[in-house]
Amino acid sequence: MARVSFVTRERANMKWTLKKVFKKDGFRPLQEEVIISVIEGHDVFLQASTSFGKSLCYQLPAVLKEWGLTLVVCPLLALMTDQVNYLKGLGVSVATINSNTSSEERQRVMDDMLCGHPSTRILYVTPELLQTENFRRRLLIVHRQRQLVRVAIDEAHCISEWGHDFRTAYKELGWLRKNLVNPKIPITAVTATATPNVREDIIGILGLNLNDLRLFNTPSDRPNIHYEVRYRPNLEDDSAEAESSQLLNLHNWLKATRLRREARLGIEGSQNPPMSGIVYVGTRMMAEQLAVKLSSDETVHAIAYHAGVEAKKRTEIQSTWKSSRSFQPAQGRPNPTFSIIVATNAFGMGIDNPDVRFVVHWTPPKSFESFVQESGRAGRDGCAAVSLVYYGIQERDHIRNLIFRDAESHRGPNTKENRDVKVLSFGKVIKYCETITRCRHELIKEFFGDHELEEMGSQRPASDNVPVSSSPCDFACDFCKEGRGGLAMRRAKMGSETELYAYNE
Numbered sequence: 001m002a003r004v005s006f007v008t009r010e011r012a013n014m015k016w017t018l019k020k021v022f023k024k025d026g027f028r029p030l031q032e033e034v035i036i037s038v039i040e041g042h043d044v045f046l047q048a049s050t051s052f053g054k055s056l057c058y059q060l061p062a063v064l065k066e067w068g069l070t071l072v073v074c075p076l077l078a079l080m081t082d083q084v085n086y087l088k089g090l091g092v093s094v095a096t097i098n099s100n101t102s103s104e105e106r107q108r109v110m111d112d113m114l115c116g117h118p119s120t121r122i123l124y125v126t127p128e129l130l131q132t133e134n135f136r137r138r139l140l141i142v143h144r145q146r147q148l149v150r151v152a153i154d155e156a157h158c159i160s161e162w163g164h165d166f167r168t169a170y171k172e173l174g175w176l177r178k179n180l181v182n183p184k185i186p187i188t189a190v191t192a193t194a195t196p197n198v199r200e201d202i203i204g205i206l207g208l209n210l211n212d213l214r215l216f217n218t219p220s221d222r223p224n225i226h227y228e229v230r231y232r233p234n235l236e237d238d239s240a241e242a243e244s245s246q247l248l249n250l251h252n253w254l255k256a257t258r259l260r261r262e263a264r265l266g267i268e269g270s271q272n273p274p275m276s277g278i279v280y281v282g283t284r285m286m287a288e289q290l291a292v293k294l295s296s297d298e299t300v301h302a303i304a305y306h307a308g309v310e311a312k313k314r315t316e317i318q319s320t321w322k323s324s325r326s327f328q329p330a331q332g333r334p335n336p337t338f339s340i341i342v343a344t345n346a347f348g349m350g351i352d353n354p355d356v357r358f359v360v361h362w363t364p365p366k367s368f369e370s371f372v373q374e375s376g377r378a379g380r381d382g383c384a385a386v387s388l389v390y391y392g393i394q395e396r397d398h399i400r401n402l403i404f405r406d407a408e409s410h411r412g413p414n415t416k417e418n419r420d421v422k423v424l425s426f427g428k429v430i431k432y433c434e435t436i437t438r439c440r441h442e443l444i445k446e447f448f449g450d451h452e453l454e455e456m457g458s459q460r461p462a463s464d465n466v467p468v469s470s471s472p473c474d475f476a477c478d479f480c481k482e483g484r485g486g487l488a489m490r491r492a493k494m495g496s497e498t499e500l501y502a503y504n505e
């Protein structure tokens with residue numbers, strides 16, 4: 001009886017807050033169930049695909065009640081700043097303490113935390129801050145004052161050495177469960193990219209209570225993304241020719257995309273706002289060079305983004321690209337059809353631009369998890385988008401050598417394990433790219449062990465809208481569109497069967 005009234009009352013309250021505070025018309029499938037579990041005070045582990053809306057699952061409960069502080073641990077300054085600005089824009093009382101926070105602001109936030117009834121509802125911190133004695137002491141005071149309601153761990157895969165973005169400070173988060181007791185503070189951990197090993201670490205290190213843990217997941221692939229691999233010819237003795245034929249290939253693909261768009265919309269492409277895309281490259285120099293080469297076509301405006309670009313300029317590039325609707329072309333050039341960021345992996349996790357229509361990997365990604373994170377920047381509005389990976393035997397071998405060389409150049413007890421993790425993850429990239437007999441959506445789900453989550457009793461969204469189709473992904477990948485024969489022909493250009501790893505069956 002008590003539960004029925006909770007559900008009825010809280011659901012109405014949640015919907016009202018969703019609309020009134022977050023300006024959203026409704027929940028996405030599964031969000032409501034996750035949020036109810038968070039509000040009920042359970043430990044929650046949510047593994048949902050990129051762009052699912054995981055942040056809302058801890059932000060909405062934080063503002064639903066009229067008091068109490070939610071602590072959010074987040075690995076990236078840029079991500080934290082984006083979230084804080086977004087929430088401030090909605091009128092939520094939110095704060096952050098990180099290396100960019102001024103001492104006055106830091107003092108103000110700390111004073112508020114300790115005042116016995118903090119007005120801050122959500123506090124974003126780095127895992128490094130949470131390691132400091134000073135912050136821990138203050139957090140324990142807030143807890144004793146019964147003002148700490150829950151902790152959320154964003155990008156929880158960073159906890160695991162099996163993960164692609166392992167952060168030592170994340171591993172120390174076990175402190176939370178050990179010290180925030182009487183009452184126990186519930187923990188919500190969210191990620192888009194955790195393999196079975198990583199999940200085990202997240203649950204174990206955070207000390208999530210298995211008897212009470214609520215597990216949720218959505219499939220790891222993204223149904224609205226068309227996944228495709230393009231094979232580079234193996235021109236060992238002429239890498240410049242291979243490079244220029246790849247550039248031509250990408251320019252042709254952009255041209256075909258532009259023509260399709262114009263045909264669909266029935267108006268000149270130049271009258272539409274530019275279409276946003278990201279091209280990932282391996283090095284800063286490559287980013288600079290490729291941005292210039294892509295911009296040689298006047299329908300393309302491409303700009304390089306990497307850690308060597310000054311921080312202020314990077315923010316500027318990102319915000320111009322995000323607001324492509326108000327894009328101003330350079331003097332003397334027509335309005336471009338494409339606004340492209342050519343980026344190294346300095347641009348990735350957490351970037352939330354709703355209308356990115358394509359993500360291209362100019363060379364194979366170094367890990368499968370980063371591939372899923374980076375390709376997941378596409379189609380965040382739920383509309384159709386494309387992921388293209390250019391793949392060649394030389395690049396494959398080059399990356400493998402880099403992984404081994406990097407491991408050898410570092411000393412330390414974890415070197416071998418760390419290298420093995422990287423080799424294993426790159427092995428998945430190889431399998432993903434070289435396989436010509438399976439749907440790519442299915443491969444992604446397999447690599448993240450979606451089936452095992454099901455066996456662990458994870459709740460998934462109801463699948464009543466699954467299209468009836470003879471393809472597992474409704475023809476949203478190159479295998480399902482072209483079939484084995486078509487892919488085999490394309491892959492043959494890359495090299496002989498003996499040069500491929502034994503991954504393709």
Ligand SMILES: Nc1ncnc2c1ncn2[C@@H]1O[C@H](COP(=O)(O)OP(=O)(O)OP(=O)(O)O)[C@@H](O)[C@H]1O
Nearest residue numbers: 024026027028050051052053054055056192350352
């Ligand atoms: N119920 C909803 N209705 C409409 N938009 C939503 C809803 N929930 C979340 N969103 C929007 O979806 C976008 C993605 O949300 P969010 O950044 O939380 O994704 P995420 O799951 O953390 O993805 P990633 O792992 O890729 O960072 C945001 O712009 C957010 O405002």
